Each structure stands twice: as structure tokens, then as C-alpha cells.
Amino acid sequence: EFYQAFVAYAGCNVVLAIAAAVLCAYVAPAAAGSGIPEVKAYLNGVDAHSILAPSTLFVKIFGSIFGVAGGFVLGKEGPMVHTGACIANLLGQGGSRKYHLTWTWLRYFKNDRDRRDLITCGAAAGVAAAFRAPVGGVLFALEEAASWWRGALLWRTFFTTAVVAVVLRGFILFCRNGNCGLFGEGGLIMFDVSSSITSYSTADLLVVLLLGVIGGLFGSLYNYLVDKVLRTYSIINEKGPHYKVLLVIIISLLTSCCSYGLPWFGSCTPCPDDLKEQCPTIGRSGNYKNFQCPPGHYNDLASLFLNTNDDAIRNLFSSGTENEFYLSSLFVFFFAIYGLGIITYGIAIPSGLFIPVILAGSSYGRLIGTLLGSICDLDPGLFALLGAASFLGGTMRMTVSICVILLELTNDLLMLPLVMLVLLISKTVADSFNKGVYDQILVLKGLPFMESHLEPYMKHLVARDVVSGPLMTFSSVEKVGNIMHVLRMTRHNGFPVIDEPPFVEAPELCGLVLRSHLVVLLNGKKFTKEKILCREGILRKFDAFDFAKAGSGKGLKVEDLDISPEEMDMYVDLHPITNSSPYTVVETMSLAKAAVLFRQLGLRHLCVVPKTPGRPPISGLLTRHDFMPEHIMDLYPHFNPRRKLSNRS
């Protein structure tokens, strides 16, 4: 009988897992994983293909549903952030032309900044909806997602999450009578622990500090292991989509074995006398699962494993239930979840990191609380909360946003000082070992993320030292053939334009022209036979929005152009589309200062001009890639700390 039950259980899980994996592997590989690093990279200025495409959105939503339903140890929070960002992107692009969903009234978002703002709002909405935490959503967007921050953005995200809160509240009221499954339960506060006692002594404080330190260690270990596992998985995943699906099936079976097999080791406990009505729980969600036990008894491990993730967290956070869980059960659960969480992230399904970390953290906290119950008066439920905080601080390294999210999750304002302390301690401890988990994933994915802090070696280099590649420049009135040649041969997106005699006395920097604008200009075919200035006359042929930034993956490409051989010998005046005052730095400027300029102003191209007069008016162009540590380490290997170590040994 129990064997059949396992087959049914594992079977359902595997079917759901395969559904999620097939979507992910064949339709939109970008939808795998959390999505928060990708959103972070996009908001940093990385315009990688398909990060926020409609197909990614579709797979993210359904893959996440299948994944969570399939019983994996993963969260829906990261995917919801990504979903929010994708929806915002879709809105900001004025719909998707490919899928025949277009709005023309959304042309306001035809520039990087407004689109970025909208996507930041989308990410905030995702967090707000996932945790029912509107203020937490704003702070998450501020602390983790966004790379640039403006006052207006703060108030826009706040507005977005206020709308989310109102809509959520409407749905919860509508669903209160139970016609939407589990949705209406819990109200706006998902894990209400506000009823517990909250006075604490100095001994408690010391225990809490210890909890923070160990939580930080476990958190950084988590990051380290996730990194190792991801590197292993990427080898498997590169072999093809079949392997991806296979990997998902293996992990699904392993998870099913753990969550079905381990509760057998749990012993049956008689229900507490005062909870005869709630215990044991059969056929509905709740705290005391019956599993294999006789009536009137419950299995504490089953209450954790054979439950939704949300309910397991609620059980761990529950207060006034000191004796509900055995120490051994918590031990088993903690290690199982810690391990499963690590091996689950990185397989080809949308998988958030918040829930696994909160689960592991709260079982760890409750474990410590039960162990030290004799010297400490705090409730084990509060310990579970603090443990979750310490793990979150140790893995994700956020402070204010996690603090507010936990506050909004648990409605326990009086624990705020303790939560703040634990977060700070665990973050500090973990920061001394490695980077936050999202930053690690960014590096692993090879996304060129501009860090806000500067590397020390940047002070020893000047801008000239890292400029790479042959510089492609155009004359201000250039031959069409030359432009076409350069556009086809290189993948550069920006080209300096030089004013040359006879238009000026000596060559001088006219400005910077973008590939996308060049392609639109060439497509208009306003060419002249002679090398003459046309200035703004050219623009009459174009609409104001022709040069606006198209959605990612849209817009004209150089391959779309059809230029005849005669036209190739004609000239075109680049002045009207040249940005005539690009930001510039002198070639002898410290690379650190140039990096600050590049990052603070959110540039894509930075012109490097010579120090002394009489030389060509531009000596290079700095792009995002020139500031990446890998690029600089290639050029100057002696700055590499690892190489130094290996040389010594």
C-alpha cells in the first residue's frame, strides 16, 4: 500500500518536473533559475538577448507553477521577480510585435532609462506579490535590483507596490470563502508570529549573536556549494536539452525519495491534549500530519516534509509549540533541505532561492532554539525566524530589504532589533568568505556586470591602458561603402566621428554615432554624390520615433539593408545623428576615476581623448567590457591575486 503511494507521489512529481523541464529546455532556456541575477544585470545595463523576452515570461510562469507543484525544494519568489520584470518589459516595448500584441501609446518607453525604471517597478511588484510585502518590494528593488537610483524611481516603485497591495487584498477578500484553494489563507501576513512573547535578556542576546555567526558561516558555505554545483551542472546542461530534462528527472526522484522516505524515520507522537481538533491533519493543510501513525498521533517529520513549503515554514515559525518537533527530526530536515536546496538550484526549471534558504534557516534556528532551550527563554518559533534571517543575510547579503520583508511576513515589530542584529552579523561573517549568491551567479553566467565598488588595481592603471582593439572611426561626411564595411566587419555599437578638413582646419572630435542610428540613416538612403554637408535637411525624411531605441531583439539590422553598388560610392552626412558632446576622459586619467564616471552616469561608451595637442583627436573608446576584471587581468596578469599565489607556490 505504501509502496503504491510512493509510486503515485513520485510519479506525479516526475510528470510535473518533466513538464517544467521541457518548457525550460526547449522553449526558453533563459527562464531557468532564479531570474534575479538576470534582472539585476539588465538594470545594470546588460542588454543580453532573451532575458526579458515574452517566451521567457511564458516559461517562467508555467515552469514555476509546475516546479513548485512538483515538490521541489525551490521558491516562487525569484521567478515572480523575473515575471514582474518581463511583464514590465513587454509593457515598455509597447507589446510584442512577434506575437501581435502591440500598443502604440507606449512610445514613451523608447529609451533606456524609462524602460529600466519600468522594469525596476516590475521587479518590486514581483517581491511585493510574492511575500505580500509592499515596502519590502520597494527596498528589494532599491538594495538588490537597481544599479542607479533616483528620487522619482523611489516613488514610482512605491506606487507600484501600493497597487499590488490593494489588488492582493482584493483577491484575498474575494477568496476568503475558500473558492481559490489555499490562496485566501493567512491574509496579508503570511507567517504571523506576533502573538509570542518578546522580552529578552542578555543571555538571549548572546545566543542570538552565536546564531548569527553560525548562520553566516552556513550561508557562505551554501553560496560556495551552489557555485560548485552550478559549475558541474553547466557541463551537463551544455550537452543538450535531453540531458537537462534527464537531470531534472534525477533531482525530482531524489527529492521524492527524501520527502517520502525520511518521514519513516520519524516517530509517532500523541497529539497534544488541547489540540484534538487540529491534530492530526488529514486531507488538508496543517501543522500535524498523520502519515503512517495511528489515529490521534502525528509524525513531526512528515509535518515538515509532506507539506507545502509555505506550510512547513509556518510550522517552523509557530510559537507556543516547544515540544512539537524532536531534535532529531529537525536535524534530519535541516540537512535534507540544505542539501536538496543546493542541488536543486541550477537544474532547468525556474527556481527561486528564498524559500529553500528560509526553510533551511528556520529549521536551523529552531534546532538551535531547541538545543539551547535550557539557557534561553526565547520561543523556538522566534529562533526559527532569527535562523531564517541569519541564512538570508549569509547567502543574499541584503540588509534592509530582508529585514522589512521578514517584518511584513511575520508582523513582529518587536523582534526588529534582534532581526537587524542577526542580519548584520551573518552578513559580515559571510562577506569575509565570498560574494553574495546573486553576484556569484552573475559572474558564472559571464554577464558583464559593472560593480559599484572599485578594484584596487584600477588606481594603478590609466584609461589608455585598457582601451582595446583597433579603433574604428568615421569621417563626419563618410562614404556609404566604408560605413557598410565597418558595420559588417565589427560588432561595435558606437563609433567616434571625426570632423576633417575641408570642413574644419584641423581634425577634431565631432562626436559619437550609434550603430542602430547608422542603420536607420542608411536605410533612409539620403546619400549625396559629393562630399558635402547636408546637416538637418536629412532628418526631414525621418519620423521622430525612427531613431528611438527599439525593443531588444527588434530594430533594423545591418543585414536588412539593401544598398546598391552605386550607392556604396556615395556619401552621407553623419552630423544630424552624431551625439556632438559625448562624455570624454583624458587618456592619462586614472582608470578608477574613469570607472566611476562610466558607472555613475550609466554610459555605454566613453571617449578617451589624448592629453597633448597635435595628435589624432581621439585615442580610444571605453566600453563596459574594458572595465571587466577578466579583461584587465588578461592585459595585466600581474594584478591577478590568484596568479601571484600560484607563482609563489
Next chain:
Amino acid sequence: EFYQAFVAYAGCNVVLAIAAAVLCAYVAPAAAGSGIPEVKAYLNGVDAHSILAPSTLFVKIFGSIFGVAGGFVLGKEGPMVHTGACIANLLGQGGSRKYHLTWTWLRYFKNDRDRRDLITCGAAAGVAAAFRAPVGGVLFALEEAASWWRGALLWRTFFTTAVVAVVLRGFILFCRNGNCGLFGEGGLIMFDVSSSITSYSTADLLVVLLLGVIGGLFGSLYNYLVDKVLRTYSIINEKGPHYKVLLVIIISLLTSCCSYGLPWFGSCTPCPDDLKEQCPTIGRSGNYKNFQCPPGHYNDLASLFLNTNDDAIRNLFSSGTENEFYLSSLFVFFFAIYGLGIITYGIAIPSGLFIPVILAGSSYGRLIGTLLGSICDLDPGLFALLGAASFLGGTMRMTVSICVILLELTNDLLMLPLVMLVLLISKTVADSFNKGVYDQILVLKGLPFMESHLEPYMKHLVARDVVSGPLMTFSSVEKVGNIMHVLRMTRHNGFPVIDEPPFVEAPELCGLVLRSHLVVLLNGKKFTKEKILCREGILRKFDAFDFAKAGSGKGLKVEDLDISPEEMDMYVDLHPITNSSPYTVVETMSLAKAAVLFRQLGLRHLCVVPKTPGRPPISGLLTRHDFMPEHIMDLYPHFNPRRKLSNRS
């Protein structure tokens, strides 16, 4: 008997008021007012004298105590922010040399950025302590105080406020037995309203929207009137310190008359049956004041007027007390506090704006709640909270920080969506009339604050258009006499340095040198008879910290230098102290872009270089003042919207 009581009451108030006013008028005029605009300006880069001086700190602390004790309608929150910033400044300067409080181990803060970070933390600590709201403190520092924001700063302010929370909690525990007066009361939550019912219907939502709109109108009217009153007061205050003290005495008497006189119009109400123990309150702080009423009765107006501001707010926020206050009483209280709040700000005592606005807002909210009690099920106490939110949003125009501060003040997470809505509505309504109250005060004080948003006319100007004054440049090896002459004649703080033949072929921009560094270099007297390069050799004479930024008002001045006539004819090599790669813009760059660069990188000087080669290597220097609207309006009056209007009429 009552006449004598009034004389005693008003007399005490006037004595305390005079104490505060004398401190403020004669010792540190900078300590008057809220202090938040000054802190905001400092963090924006305005290094105005005495804003954060030790004398200001002293007066701010004691003046605020006297002012609050003197019964004025003013808050302690703004002054506490200023106090926090002053303490941070004192710590960051390594103590005060003038008052013989110095630490040498605090040399880390000898630069603008770290000192600014420390002061931001101080401001956050002030809010955290004033409202017992650690997260609110972080957000206040982020949203209102700081002009630049970095990830590291977020986590530093968070750490600061966590320490504040722990210390506060320690004091509250220590004071719980009542040996520190009113301090221990209320715990970490100052106005706990979490017990009230929080379900609301669509009709309630409509009422709340209306509340937000009217609150926004009242808020912007408040700002308008405060502005008018401040302009009037500044005329009086300019006449001398005596007039300042006189003004304070008049306002104090007026306040005493109102708070003692108006309760006579309140009628006596029998105590509710279930509160015989708490009502009436005699000889202690509480909800039901007896005043002139017979035993067993209370005067509702006296409960509001003859109470501490905190207790009055607590009374207004109290739930389940629908019939405690008469409509007429709330009416009288609202108008009295609204008026008194407006005329109190601007007199020569430290006076915060939070408490008057919260008081007026909560009485307004309770008024609306009582008026519309028939069509709306919400508790009048919750209406008071929403009213306070609407007034705060309408005057101060903050969103997230006020929301979190109110949440931490009242511990009512379930009201969060409503509070967010009200804040957004009132802010939007008020923004269409005028600026936030702190921004208005900044303009009124003439502090050159760099706004983050750009004025539209900036797009029509280029950098060259606003460069002002004769440009003073130095040669890279300059005559001492020339330097002394320029330093004495001008008040510029930065000078471009030009490399000239014979050291280079053609003149080129060598960099930028600061006045403070020049003075230190001249003081070292490393001069040479001939015009030769010495390079770094010069620096051997100096200590690493000699060139570090001194505390405000400290550091060497040009008047302190003693240069003999022979030395005046000698030369000094400026290369070692020249910043050889200052940020530059081309003279034809749009002023808007130059302003973004200037503001985002937090510059003090921005070099403007010519577009075409063959001209002098620098054509101007932009400073903060060149970007101020007043300066630009002087140069280009046709951009002035007011002038346009008057021309037309």
C-alpha cells in the same frame, strides 16, 4: 485661582522660551529651526559655516529641550536629526580643537565622502531615536537626507540604526520601573494601535481617498503659509538678537493663551463607566484630563491641549473611543494647532515640523472620521492615523520613509495599503501646487542646493554659456607672488594649472589645484630661485595628512601665511599637488549633460575645455553656483517663467 494658575503656567513657559531663545539668538543662530534642510544641504555638498559646529550641537540639544518643555507646538524630531548629524561631524573631524576634544585615530574621515557618509548615519540615527523607528531612520536618510547613495552606505546606516534600537531598548528596560520620568512608557512602539479592527469596505476606501485629497490640499497650504511666515520673520530676525527673543516671547504667550484659554470652551463629560480607574487623569499623563470639571468628569479639549504633544497624539490615535472627543473640540484643536504650528516655525528656537504636522493631521483625520462615522465603519483612531499620513505626505512629500515610520510608530501592518494610498494621493495633490517644505526652506535660506532633476531651459544652453567671472589660472611652475596675489584677491577654491613652454611644446591643461592645498604648499616654503621642475621631491617635507581636508572652519588660511618679499619672487612647482586628471567637459556640451555629470559625481569644480584645437587649453571652470537657477536667470532673463508672465501682462 484659575488666573493665578494661568500666570504660573504662562510664566514657566515664557521663562523656558527665553532660555531657548537666548541660546539660539546669541550663541548659535544656525541652531534655530528644524535643521533637516541644513543637513540635507550639507550632504548635497554645501559646506556652509557653522551648520554642524559644536556650538550648534550644544544649542540644538538644550534649546530643543527648553522649547519642547516650554509648551510650544513644535517637535523634537528635526532637531534630533540635526543633533545626530552634528555629533557625527564632531566624531568625523576627530573632535574639536577649539574645545580641546581631539582624537587622532579618527583621521580616516579626512575626506569629503567618508565624512558625508558618517553624517548620513548620524541623521539616520536621529530619526531612529526620535521615532524609535530603526528602519524608518534608514529610509529617511535615503529618501530625504542623502543626495548620493551607495550600497555600502545603506548597510552602514542600517548598522547605525540597529545600534540605536538596541541602546534604546536597553534604556527602556532600565527605565521601566519609572525612574526616568515618561521615558520608559510606550515601549519601542510609541503609539500602538494594532488592536483595532482592520477590515474595510469600498465605501471606506472612497472616504480614505477623499481624506488624502483634502490632506494634500491642507499640506500644500501649510507649506505656502510657512513660507510666507518665514519671509516675514526673517525681516524681524534681521533686526538683531533682541528682536528674535521678543518674537519668541510673543509666540510663547500666544501659545499659552491658546492652550490654557481654549479648553474653557470645552464642556465637561462624565467619564465612561468602564474606565473609572483611568478617568479623570489628575497629576499624571493620560487620556482624560479633569481641568475645571467636577470629579468624575473630563474636559476633552484639555485632554488635547494640556498634555504633552506625544500624549495628545496618543489620545487622537486611540481606538475604541469613538465618543471621547466632541466634533467642536476637534475643530477648535485642529485650527489652533494648524495655526500655531505655522507661526511657531521660524522663531529662534530649535523646532521640528513632524510633531505639529502629525498633531494637525491626526486631529483633521479624527474630525473627518467623526463627521463621516455614519457612512464609514473605520475607527476614528485609524482615521487619525490616515489623517496624519496625509498631512505628512502633503507637507514633506516623502513616501516610503513616512510609511515605514508610521508603521513603526503604530505597529499596524494591516493598515499599510491604506497608508500607502493616502500618502501617494496627498503627495500627488500637493506636488501640483508647490515644493516640499524642506526644499522651500532651502531656497529661502539661499543654500545652493543641486537638485537631482534638471530644469528644462538647461537643454537650450551649453556649458560655455554659464561659465562666469575671469578665469584665474596658474602656470605649472608659478611665481610665489602671483599665487599669493590671486589667493588674496579672489575667493575661488580651485584653479586650473597650465603646463607651458619650455616644459611642453604647446600650452596644455596640467590639472586642477585646490586653494587649501596651495596654502599648505606655500606654508612649507619649498621654493626655488629658478623656474625649474622639482616634482615629488617637494613632498618629502610634508606629512601624509598635511593635505587632508581639515574640519570646517579649521585648516590654514591665506592670511596665516608669512611670506617674505624675497620669497615672493621665487618659484614653486605645483605639479605634486595638482590633480592631473580632473573631470572635463567640452564647451559645447549641453548644460543639462554637464549638470548630470557634476551632480552625479559630486564635483566641486568641472573644467570646461575648448572644442577646437589651437586655443588656450581651458576655457572656464564650472562650480555649483554656475548651475543655480538664480545665476542662469540673471544671465538669460528670457528663461525666467515669472518674467515672461509679467511681460505679457
